[in-house]
Amino acid sequence: xxxxxxxxxxxxxxxxxxxxxxxxxxxxxxxxxxxxxxxxxxxxxxxxxxxxxxxxxxxxxxxxxxxxxxxxxxxxxxxxxxxxxxxxxxxxxxxxxxxxxxxxxxxxxxxxxxxxxxxxxxxxxxxxxxxxxxxxxxxxxxxxxxxxxxxxxxxxxxxxxxxxxxxxxxxxxxxxxxxxxxxxxxxxxxxxxxxxxxxxxxxxxxxxxxxxxxxxxxxxxxxxxxxxxxxxxxxxxxxxxxxxxxxxxxxxxxxxxxxxxxxxxxxxxxxxxxxxxxxxxxxxxxxxxxxxxxxxxxxxxxxxxxxxxxxxxxxxxxxxxxxxxxxxxxxxxxxxxxxxxxxxxxxxxxxxxxxxxxxxxxxxxxxxxxxxxxxxxxxxxxxxxxxxxxxxxxxxxxxxxxxxxxxxxxxxxxxxxxxxxxxxxxxxxxxxxxxxxxxxxxxxxxxxxxxxxxxxxxxxxxxxxxxxxxxxxxxxxxxxxxxxxxxxxxxxxxxxxxxxxxxxxxxxxxxxxxxxxxxxxxxxxxxxxxxxxxxxxxxxxxxxxxxxxxxxxxxxxxxxxxxxxxxxxxxxxxxxxxxxxxxxxxxxxxxxxxxxxxxxxxxxxxxxxxxxxxxxxxxxxxxxxxxxxxxxxxxxxxxxxxxxxxxxxxxxxxxxxxxxxxxxxxxxxxxxxxxxxxxxxxxxxxxxxxxxxxxxxxxxxxxxxxxxxxxxxxxxxxxxxxxxxxxxxxxxxxxxxxxxxxxxxxxxxxxxxxxxxxxxxxxxxxxxxxxxxxxxxxxxxxxxxxxxxxxxxxxxxxxxxxxxxxxxxxxxxxxxxxxxxxxxxxxxxxxxxxxxxxxxxxxxxxxxxxxxxxxxxxxxxxxxxxxxxxxxxxxxxxxxxxxxxxxxxxxxxxxxxxxxxxxxxxxxxxxxxxxxxxxxxxxxxxxx
Numbered sequence: 001x002x003x004x005x006x007x008x009x010x011x012x013x014x015x016x017x018x019x020x021x022x023x024x025x026x027x028x029x030x031x032x033x034x035x036x037x038x039x040x041x042x043x044x045x046x047x048x049x050x051x052x053x054x055x056x057x058x059x060x061x062x063x064x065x066x067x068x069x070x071x072x073x074x075x076x077x078x079x080x081x082x083x084x085x086x087x088x089x090x091x092x093x094x095x096x097x098x099x100x101x102x103x104x105x106x107x108x109x110x111x112x113x114x115x116x117x118x119x120x121x122x123x124x125x126x127x128x129x130x131x132x133x134x135x136x137x138x139x140x141x142x143x144x145x146x147x148x149x150x151x152x153x154x155x156x157x158x159x160x161x162x163x164x165x166x167x168x169x170x171x172x173x174x175x176x177x178x179x180x181x182x183x184x185x186x187x188x189x190x191x192x193x194x195x196x197x198x199x200x201x202x203x204x205x206x207x208x209x210x211x212x213x214x215x216x217x218x219x220x221x222x223x224x225x226x227x228x229x230x231x232x233x234x235x236x237x238x239x240x241x242x243x244x245x246x247x248x249x250x251x252x253x254x255x256x257x258x259x260x261x262x263x264x265x266x267x268x269x270x271x272x273x274x275x276x277x278x279x280x281x282x283x284x285x286x287x288x289x290x291x292x293x294x295x296x297x298x299x300x301x302x303x304x305x306x307x308x309x310x311x312x313x314x315x316x317x318x319x320x321x322x323x324x325x326x327x328x329x330x331x332x333x334x335x336x337x338x339x340x341x342x343x344x345x346x347x348x349x350x351x352x353x354x355x356x357x358x359x360x361x362x363x364x365x366x367x368x369x370x371x372x373x374x375x376x377x378x379x380x381x382x383x384x385x386x387x388x389x390x391x392x393x394x395x396x397x398x399x400x401x402x403x404x405x406x407x408x409x410x411x412x413x414x415x416x417x418x419x420x421x422x423x424x425x426x427x428x429x430x431x432x433x434x435x436x437x438x439x440x441x442x443x444x445x446x447x448x449x450x451x452x453x454x455x456x457x458x459x460x461x462x463x464x465x466x467x468x469x470x471x472x473x474x475x476x477x478x479x480x481x482x483x484x485x486x487x488x489x490x491x492x493x494x495x496x497x498x499x500x501x502x503x504x505x506x507x508x509x510x511x512x513x514x515x516x517x518x519x520x521x522x523x524x525x526x527x528x529x530x531x532x533x534x535x536x537x538x539x540x541x542x543x544x545x546x547x548x549x550x551x552x553x554x555x556x557x558x559x560x561x562x563x564x565x566x567x568x569x570x571x572x573x574x575x576x577x578x579x580x581x582x583x584x585x586x587x588x589x590x591x592x593x594x595x596x597x598x599x600x601x602x603x604x605x606x607x608x609x610x611x612x613x614x615x616x617x618x619x620x621x622x623x624x625x626x627x628x629x630x631x632x633x634x635x636x637x638x639x640x641x642x643x644x645x646x647x648x649x650x651x652x653x654x655x656x657x658x659x660x661x662x663x664x665x666x667x668x669x670x671x672x673x674x675x676x677x678x679x680x681x682x683x684x685x686x687x688x689x690x691x692x693x694x695x696x697x698x699x700x701x702x703x704x705x706x707x708x709x710x711x712x713x714x715x716x717x718x719x720x721x722x723x724x725x726x727x728x729x730x731x732x733x734x735x736x737x738x739x740x741x742x743x744x745x746x747x748x749x750x751x752x753x754x755x756x757x758x759x760x761x762x763x764x765x766x767x768x769x770x771x772x773x774x775x776x777x778x779x780x781x782x783x784x785x786x787x788x789x790x791x792x793x794x795x796x797x798x799x800x801x802x803x804x805x806x807x808x809x810x811x812x813x814x815x816x817x818x819x820x821x822x823x824x825x826x827x828x829x830x831x832x833x834x835x836x837x838x839x840x841x842x843x844x845x846x847x848x849x850x851x852x853x854x855x856x857x858x859x860x861x862x863x864x865x866x867x868x869x870x871x872x873x874x875x876x877x878x879x880x881x882x883x884x885x886x887x888x889x890x891x892x893x894x895x896x897x898x899x900x901x902x903x904x905x906x907x908x909x910x911x912x913x914x915x916x917x918x919x920x921x922x923x924x925x926x927x928x
Contacts, residue, residue: 021053021215024185025060028153033179037206038189040217041362043256046189049217050157053187057155062185063148064155069163077167080158081141088148107137134167138174145175146182153183162190162199169202176211192216193348193361219253228258233278241661241697242470243280245435250363257364296368299347307343314350315369316381318403320359328388329381382411390416401427402436409443418447425462432612432658438466457483457495461502468506471661471698476506497525497534504541508548509662509702512739516545536565536574540581547581550741550775550787552589559585576605580618588742590634590786590816592625599625600639616651616663620670623651627854628673629713630746632822633789633815636854646674652687662703665694669707676714679857682897684714705734705743713750717858718895719910720903721758728754732767741775745787749794756794756801764798784816789823791815796826805833821850821859828866832873840870861890865915887915 024034040046054064067083085108110124110133148154161169176186190199206212220228225248229239251257265271270281300308313329314321327337341358344350349365350358360366370378386407389400405420425440441463445455464479480502487495504518523538543558559582566574583598599622606614623645624630626638645651651667668691676684691707694700712728715721728751735743748771755764768791784792792815799807808830812823824847831840844867851859868883891911898904 021049021187022056024213025053025057025062025153025155028062028155028183028185029060031181031183033149033182033184033186035176035179035186035188035206035212037203037212037214038187038217039192039214041193041219041254042191043254044217044219045255046191046217047159048255050159050187050189054155054157057153057185060153062153062155063151064157066157066159068159069161069165069168077165078137078171080161080164080168081171084156084158107133107140134170138171141171142175142178145184146179149179149182149184153185155185155187157187157189159189160191161188161202162194162196164199166198169198173202173205173209176206177209180211220248220255220258221253222248225251225253225258228255232262239278239280242435242472250367252363254362257362261364293368293371296349296365296372299349300369303343303347304340307340310337310340311344311349311369312373312377313381314344314358315360315366316373316378317385318406319363319366320353320357323356323358325385325388325392328392329384379411382407383413386411386413386416402440405440405443409447412450414447414450418444418451418453421447422459425466429462429466432660434466434469434659438463438470441466454486455482457487457492457499460486461495461498464502464506468502469658469660469662471694471700473506473510473699477503480506493525493529494531494534497522497529497538500525501538501541504545508545509700510738512545512548516542516549519545532565532569533571533574536562536571536578539565540578543585544581547585547588548740548742550588550745550785552585552785553783555585556582572605573609573611576602576609576611576614579605580614583618584621587621587625587631588786590784590789592631592635592637596622596625596637596639600641603641612654612658613660613663616654616660616667619645619651620667623674624670626674627856628670628677629710629717629750629858630670630673631786632677632856632859633793633820634784634786635819636850638853642674646671646678649687661694661698662700665691665698665700665703665707668694669703669710672707673710673713676710677858678855679894680897681714681718681858681895682899685711688714701734701738702740702743705731705738705747708734709747709750712754715903716750716754716757718898718903718907719757720906721754724754725751725758736774742785742787744771744775745785745791749787749790752794753797756797759801761798761802764794768794768798789815789820793823793826796823796830800826800830800833803833805830819846819850821847821854821856821863824850825859825863825866828870832866832870835873837870837874841867844870857890857894861887861894861911862914863887864890865911868915881918884915885918887911888917891915 021036021038024036028034038046038049050066054066057064065084065087067080067087069080106125108119113124145154145156156175158164158168158172161172172186172188179186195203203214206214222245226244229244229247247258247261251261262271265280272279300311303311310326310330314326317325317329323337323341326341327334330337332340341350345352345358348361349369351361353359360369373381386404389404389407392400401420401424405417405424408417408420411417421440421444425437425444428434428437428440441459444459445463448455448459460479460483464476464483467473467476467479480499484496484499484503487493487499500518500522504515504522507515507518519538519541523535523542526534526538539558539562543555543562546552546555546558559578563575563578563582566578579598580602583595583602586592586595586598589595599618602618603615603622606612606618619641622639623642625636626642627636649671652664652671655663655667668687672684672687672691674684675687688707688710692704692711695703695707708727708731712724712731715724715727728747732744732747732751735747748767752764752767755761755767771791792811796808796811796815799805799811809827812827815823824843828840828843828847831837831843844863847859848863850856851863864883864887868880868887871877871880871883888911891907895904895907898907
């Protein structure tokens with residue numbers, strides 16, 4: 001199902017064990033023999049590893065011989081050796097086999113009469129002392145292999161030696177000890193979870209002799225599983241993060257089990273192509289592949305009936321199970337039960353984690369054992385386990401709520417299931433585990449429905465928030481809407497407010513007008529209830545709605561009123577939330593010197609409260625306020641925390657820890673903006689593109705808009721204008737769809753600049769004019785917002801490109817953007833065009849100082865290039881050359897880590913045009 005060449009890089013790309021194998025082959029070519037032990041659990045990809053080795057060996061001119069051990073061959077000595085000899089006679093020729101195995105043929109035919117067909121002219125001798133015959137075979141076989149290695153390099157492979165007979169293992173050790181100076185590579189593969197006593201001794205002998213190297217193939221991580229699905233199903237895969245994580249959890253990253261699970265899902269119709277893409281149903285009811293069931297059946301066959309019964313109970317208890325619980329369920333004494341569990345350990349079904357705790361070796365092993373039980377058996381066992389757990393933990397401790405929620409639900413004990421599921425869900429949310437919380441909320445609601453109880457609004461809202469955190473917009477909207485309907489039907493005003501508040505937050509990523517309606521309705525309901533905290537929280541959301549409507553000064557009174565309410569009641573969380581929103585308001589207003597200190601206070605409060613979502617948002621925006629493409633046209637204020645945030649990428653790490661998908665996208669594109677602005681363009685582009693992938697996966701329009709805007713801004717600074725325009729056009733279309741004046745300006749400005757740099761001045765004018773017609777001027781303040789400054793700078797860029805340099809100064813002045821390094825650079829270029837060289841030099845000094853303060857490598861090289869142009873205009877050629885050389889050096893550092901040849905070429909040509917390289921010297925100059 002999956003091409004080997006697609007899987008191999010996934011298996012070995014992170015720790016590169018295949019690289020070790022390839023290096024071994026290269027050493028063999030120079031007469032340095034090598035033995036490689038390749039280990040890993042069943043299905044991990046050892047056979048694919050071997051195929052990759054064989055392909056590389058053949059490309060290097062090796063002769064390759066392969067043999068394999070099988071479970072039934074343990075009673076057949078030297079079975080894989082016979083395979084090697086047969087392969088040589090079939091792939092090369094019988095004559096070649098007879099020539100090189102001539103000295104060994106007598107021993108081989110004596111021990112294995114079946115090889116007479118390969119060595120027809122060899123006469124067997126009479127068998128003698130077994131030890132002497134063994135010694136003769138070892139030496140003659142090794143001599144024959146060494147003779148082959150003298151003709152051409154040789155790769156000898158024996159797979160699955162965990163099933164090998166003892167004699168073959170001894171022969172392989174003997175061979176490995178005698179090929180140090182031969183052109184021979186030996187590769188032995190084995191399952192790390194099936195190492196018997198004899199193989200264990202062999203591995204110890206290899207270690208003592210230091211004549212072998214071991215590489216261990218590890219399972220795939222969740223990201224690798226996603227890449228594997230993409231390799232199999234192509235760009236049409238639309239499985240989502242939840243499915244990938246569930247598949248990874250069940251298969252533990254084992255490629256064979258992944259393939260088998262996918263086959264089982266396809267056969268069952270749970271994985272199908274619909275609407276042009278592959279989709280899968282949730283993996284709630286696991287369909288265990290037949291191969292996994294057969295493997296479990298083979299291992300169970302050797303167990304006593306009592307151990308099989310213990311295994312069945314343990315499988316229902318969970319992937320991990322306590323010895324004490326098992327003892328309570330089986331009513332066996334400790335010695336007897338320990339003996340049964342030891343049988344499971346010896347059969348490689350179970351591993352010991354501690355004296356009191358055991359676990360199934362593989363998740364699918366447990367599922368396969370559960371599948372062997374009838375439904376009524378499972379229900380009865382779940383009920384017994386639930387009762388036992390309740391008796392063991394009657395003290396009221398909550399650490400076993402998860403297990404009780406699961407077992408009572410599976411047993412159909414609906415009242416208990418609802419109770420424990422709600423407790424477990426609350427605990428999961430407190431631990432920032434939304435996926436687990438969602439699973440428990442689902443159980444609680446199903447349990448309520450089975451009791452004939454309508455789910456109350458609070459449960460639906462909580463489940464909706466878990467869906468929202470995981471990026472499942474439609475499911476979240478359905479839950480919030482059901483909660484609103486339920487609250488209104490029962491005239492529950494508190495629940496009505498909570499549902500409206502949640503809907504207002506959810507729809508901010510989709511439709512600002514709709515979000516605004518929900519937020520205003522929530523404020524009206526809060527005022528009718530008269531509860532101060534609800535009023536304050538609604539005021540904050542209404543104020544934030546004004547901010548995103550490009551009227552931040554109108555939102556400030558709402559935030560100030562909310563802050564006063566929270567301070568009066570001593571509500572620390574409310575104070576923290578309001579300070580954060582005030583910081584955002586001033587950020588969007590372009591007042592970074594006010595915004596950044598507020599963010600610093602918010603970060604301190606969020607840290608004190610342990611609010612990681614708040615920390616993610618505050619850290620990300622504060623970093624961007626101190627220098628970024630986003631904030632480059634107005635005042636900036638650099639916090640001491642900024643460098644640490646960017647270097648550690650702390651917001652991104654936090655978002656991943658709590659599985660907040662929207663937060664991962666948000667933090668990635670803002671950190672990307674800062675990172676690229678500071679000079680690491682490659683990392684900035686990577687983060688922004690990762691942000692876009694996440695935003696598209698969870699259908700978060702606002703963060704799609706944000707990530708594309710950052711990608712476009714970085715690309716137009718690299719002069720990859722076509723790609724920049726493509727991204728910025730999509731971003732601007734999303735902004736208009738959102739109905740957000742803020743985002744319209746934030747995307748129109750960089751789009752216009754990209755169009756100007758592509759020579760499309762007329763289109764740039766149309767884009768800017770269209771937004772000015774749609775978005776009214778600031779009604780509550782004469783101060784310019786961040787978006788208005790961006791638009792002013794875009795107008796200035798357009799004027800400069802249209803040879804209207806005098807208008808540049810007017811637009812920068814009207815936009816109140818004169819002191820920012822980017823605006824100062826633009827002003828210097830305009831003054832240069834107007835032949836005002838002294839004024840241009842002064843403006844350039846302001847740009848240089850600002851770029852240095854922000855560590856803005858994106859601007860630093862451009863500043864020096866303009867300085868060179870000023871010197872050139874003043875006929876100071878030596879100074880001009882120095883400035884151009886400095887610009888080129890800074891530009892080289894700016895684009896140093898780019899690995900995209902197209903981007904490198906575009907940027908190189910742009911640098912050559914703006915800061916020309918030194919001209920070649922004439923012969924006369926060279927002579928002088």
